Every structure is written in C-alpha cells, then in structure tokens.
Amino acid sequence: MDDIQKHILAERALAAARRCVASRFAGAAFTYAAGSIMRGEGTAFSDIDLVVVFPSLERAWRESFTEDGFPVEAFVHDAQTLAHYLHRDADSGYPIMVNMVMTGSILGPDIDSARLIQAKAADILAAGPKPLAGADYDMLRYQVTDLADDLRGARPPEEVAAIAALLYQKLADLILLGRGAWSGRGKWAPRVLKTLDAQLAAEFDAAFRLAGQGDGARLLALADRELALHGGRYFDGYRQNAPLEARRLE
Numbered sequence: 001m002d003d004i005q006k007h008i009l010a011e012r013a014l015a016a017a018r019r020c021v022a023s024r025f026a027g028a029a030f031t032y033a034a035g036s037i038m039r040g041e042g043t044a045f046s047d048i049d050l051v052v053v054f055p056s057l058e059r060a061w062r063e064s065f066t067e068d069g070f071p072v073e074a075f076v077h078d079a080q081t082l083a084h085y086l087h088r089d090a091d092s093g094y095p096i097m098v099n100m101v102m103t104g105s106i107l108g109p110d111i112d113s114a115r116l117i118q119a120k121a122a123d124i125l126a127a128g129p130k131p132l133a134g135a136d137y138d139m140l141r142y143q144v145t146d147l148a149d150d151l152r153g154a155r156p157p158e159e160v161a162a163i164a165a166l167l168y169q170k171l172a173d174l175i176l177l178g179r180g181a182w183s184g185r186g187k188w189a190p191r192v193l194k195t196l197d198a199q200l201a202a203e204f205d206a207a208f209r210l211a212g213q214g215d216g217a218r219l220l221a222l223a224d225r226e227l228a229l230h231g232g233r234y235f236d237g238y239r240q241n242a243p244l245e246a247r248r249l250e
Contacts, residue, residue: 006040013037013048014105016068021107024065025052025076030114032104037070039103047071049100053114054078060085075100079117086121093129093173093183125182132177132230140177141227141234143170148223149235157214164211164219174226175200 017033025031030053037046048070060081063074075097077085082101089098102121106114132140147167151160172189176182176196184192193201207219227233 006042009042010038010040012068013042013070016070017048017050017072017105018107020048020067020072020074021050021052025054025074028052028054028108029110030106030108032101032114032118033107034100034104038105045071047073049104050074051082051097051100051104052076053082053117057081079113082117086117086124090124090127091130093177094185095125095129095182096185098124128180129177129182131180135240138234138238139240140170140174141230142238144174144223144227145233145235148220148227149233151211151216151220151223155216160214160216161212164208164216167219167223168208171223171226172204174230175204178226178230 013035014033017031017038021028021031032051032053033048034051035047035049036042037048048067050072052074054076055078057076057078060075060077062076065072065074075085082097085097086101089095098121101118102125104118106118108114144167147163147170150163151167155163169185169189172193173183176184176189176192179196181196182192183189190201190205193204203222207222210216211219224233
C-alpha cells in the first residue's frame with residue numbers, strides 16, 4: 001500500500017469514525033479518533049481506536065464493533081474515569097490510553113476540554129514512567145532471571161522457542177523501563193525499542209529470531225547483559241507474599 005492509498009484509507013476511517021460517534025454515541029462531549037490508520041500508517045486490517053468522552057457516566061466501558069468495514073475499539077468515559085485510566089497508564093509503564101488521547105483527532109463540540117486533556121496526556125508522556133523500584137521491579141528481575149536460566153541447559157528447539165515467547169515482553173520491559181523509557185505491549189515493544197536505540201533493537205530482534213529457530217545462546221547473552229545493569233541474576237532471596245485473604249475454609 002503506497003502513501004496515497006494510506007492517505008485515502010485514513011480519510012475513509014475518519015469519516016467512518018464521525019458517523020460512528022454520531023450514531024452510537026450521541027451526546028458525547030468529544031472523541032479522540034486514534035490508531036495507526038488515522039496516522040496514515042495502517043493497513044487494510046488496522047482498527048480505529050475511539051476514546052469517547054461524555055459529560056457524565058455511571059461507569060466507563062469498552063466495546064468492539066465494525067463500522068463501514070472498519071474494526072472499531074471504543075473506550076467510553078467521562079472526564080473523571082478517563083483521568084483514572086490515564087494515571088493508571090502512567091503507573092503501569094504502558095501509556096496506551098495516554099497515546100490514544102495525545103495523538104487522536106478531536107471530534108465533537110467541546111474542543112477546548114478535549115485539548116486540555118490532550119495537553120495533560122502530553123505532560124504525562126513527557127514526564128516518562130516512574131522509576132523501576134519496589135516489588136514490581138523485584139518481580140521483573142526475578143522473571144527475567146528465571147526464564148533466562150531455562151535457556152542455559154540443552155533443550156529441544158521447540159522448548160527454546162516457547163521460553164523465548166514468554167521472555168519477550170519481560171525483557172523488553174526491563175530494557176525500556178530500566179532506561180527510563182516507556183514500554184509497549186505486543187507490536188509496540190519493537191517500535192519503542194527502535195525509537196530508543198536502533199542498534200539495541202536490532203540485537204533484540206536478531207536474538208529472538210534465532211531463539212524462535214531453537215538457538216537461545218544469543219538471547220541468553222542479551223538477557224544476562226541486561227540483568228547485569230540491574231545487579232545481575234536475581235533468584236536467591238526473592239520472596240512474594242500471598243494476600244492475607246488467600247485462604248479458603250472448607
């Protein structure tokens with residue numbers, strides 16, 4: 001698909017988003033229409049992301065449907081529920097909703113309020129994620145250590161590939177969050193890695209490609225190198241307490 005076709009697809013998607021908001025979400029104060037398709041980077045299978053904001057709701061929700069042939073993911077909020085999820089994104093290290101708000105095209109009547117929230121989302125992104133620390137940091141280091149250790153022994157190729165699949169997100173999080181950068185899930189992980197450090201992203205990709213073919217040596221070396229930046233392997237002394245309510249009386 002060339003640039004002209006992507007532009008046409010983006011215009012069609014925006015028109016579909018306008019019709020969708022008018023028909024399904026009448027009374028919304030404003031909407032952010034987002035996603036790769038809106039940026040002119042999508043494919044024929046890309047979906048439309050809508051963050052729909054009403055003046056007031058009993059509760060937020062999300063729903064999926066098809067509009068004019070486009071798959072649509074709608075996240076429906078009022079200002080307070082949206083603020084909750086924007087800050088939850090910031091705490092998690094994955095700015096999913098924050099990115100949708102910041103990059104989305106604004107639809108609807110209350111443009112000033114939409115721009116105000118968009119500016120707050122931009123501030124969240126600019127501030128970066130909270131530093132790795134505490135129980136979540138310990139767990140991440142432990143998980144990367146545990147999975148890396150599974151690669152140390154001789155294993156069948158299919159087991160190496162399965163271990164690599166589990167390690168992919170954990171190692172990406174350690175690399176990105178450990179450098180003070182936002183992380184990303186799924187397809188976003190390699191994108192943000194490339195933005196952070198193109199050479200490191202290429203090493204990451206090559207290591208996982210080889211591991212997918214059953215050769216985990218390069219991936220193990222990469223994991224060990226990243227763990228070394230965080231004090232090395234973390235196994236001895238790791239402890240995770242169960243919740244006090246994790247009890248069932250028979």
